[in-house]
Amino acid sequence: MPQSSAEVTKKVLIVTYYWPPAGGPGVQRWLKFVKYLPEFGIEPIVYVPENPTYPLVDEGLMDEVSLSLQIIKHRITEPYAWASVFSKGDTKKISSGIIPHKKKQSFVQRAMLWIRGNIFIPDARVLWVKPSVKYLSHYIQQHNIDTVITTGPPHSLHLIGLELKKQLQVNWFADFRDPWTTIGYHKELKLGAKAAKKHKELEKEVLNYADTVIVTSPTTKKEFEAITTRPVEVITNGYDVEKTGRQKPDEKFTLAHIGSFLSERNPRILWKALSELVKENQQFKNNFELKLIGAVSQEVLDALEEFKLMPYLNNMGYVPHAEAVVQQRKSQVLLLVEIDSVDTKCIIPGKLFEYMVSERPILAIGPEDADIAHIIKSTNTGVFTTYYELEKVKNTLLEFFNAYRKGELKSHAIGLQQYSRKNLTAQLAALIKK
Secondary structure, X not given: XXXXXXXXXXXXXXXXXXXXXXOOHHHHHXXXXXXXXXXXXXXXXXXXXXXOOOOOEOHHHXXXXXXXXXXXXXXXXXXXXXXXXXXHHHHHHHHOOXXXXXXXXXXXXXXXXXXXXXXXXXXXOHHHHHHHHHHHHHHHHHOOOOEEEEEEOOOHHHHHHHHHHHHHOOEEEEEEOOOOOOOHHHHHHOOOHHHHHHXXXXXXXXXXXXXXXXXXXXXXXXXXXXXXXXXXXXXXXXXXXXXXXXXXXXXXXXXXXXXXXXXXXXXXXXXXXXXXHHHHOHHHHHHEEEEEEOOEOHHHHXXXXXXXXXXXXXXXXXXXXXXXXXXXXXXXXXEEEOOOOHHHOOOOOXXXXXXXXXXXXXXXXXXXXXXXXXXXXXXXXXXXXXXOOHHHHHHHHHHHHHHHHOOOOOOOOXXXXXXXXXXXXXXXXXXXXX
16 A cells, blocks of 8 residues: 655654554554554654564555555564464453353363463463564664664553663563553452562653653653653554445444453443333334454453343454445444443443444443543433433433434534644654654
8 A cells, every 4th residue: 555755854663562463443543643654754664573473463454555665574482372272262262351150160261360470470362572682782783773662552662662771772662552451351360469569660661761761641641741751742642544334234233342342341330221111102112233353252242141131242253444434324323331449440442433433322330530531421322321320311312312212313513623643643753753
């Protein structure tokens, strides 16, 4: 795919684990930054593993990688590849973030989580650090590169940046797509005291050595500013211009969740509201469909069974990103669910921005004072509720359903341009050129 470019004024080395053909949300952020950086006079050089173990694959994303982009690769030793010999299914689930509830974990699952948290610190890609530092230190000097960007998770990639900073005094940006020690699943890793301390120490060292820290939410900015005096900049995720045009909305009243539905994201308040509406409203019962697109935890499926919602379920599994965009634009209502925890107030899923430009209303459920609540309200793209507002959830669904019956259901977004991938890349380019 051709890329327009301005006169190149700077080369930037980007160290990332997730890159096409990897699927899932982890790949989107830097795929899009790399797409637009040349328009701002910056030549990206992307460093990725030669033989990664990706839990999700989307070959269609390869079409978005410019043929002129320089990509360098080095082999990685993947513990997940070893673990799959014992349990391929468990390995794939855990590596993609699907962690079973404590009471339902098998011995193999408990062992894998303990090893993941206590042996491979900060994560299972830590064995890529030393060989990458050795390889990249030579490459950087040979090609006169003075700026390096590492993006995590996996946060072990920041250790690559840390060592390159110490050895070569490069200008180093540490980009955190998610927090480190306060991310929801961190508590599920069965950390011993020594391992927990090591995570904290590494996090602090990275935050205090990086020249600039980039985060995706205001809450994470505040969290990190309590640890470091280094500048912390917010550049959110965003939306891109998609080839997919407008889609004819589903005939049914479809409520769609797109992305991994983790065990801890099980919104019983929503299942209860839907169960009551099915019982109380015959029209709702006749027209309702729940679409789950992506990996779904067994706990979520068990809850749907408990609330007698299985007859309305269309469990589509993982689909390529292009198809996910189509489904976003066809579905009547888009569901966004975040874990009910103070630790997840900072999480702004990348799909939120794609949701916002789909012209479909969003029903979001999450913790009080979540960053997503402010974005949804300020852009007029839907309704946010906490896990303790059953009547608000029911009334919102009914309002959406009544608008659907009248053929009037759509969102009326405002102020979205600030979240376009090109505008966000302009912010990044300005930081790089400082």
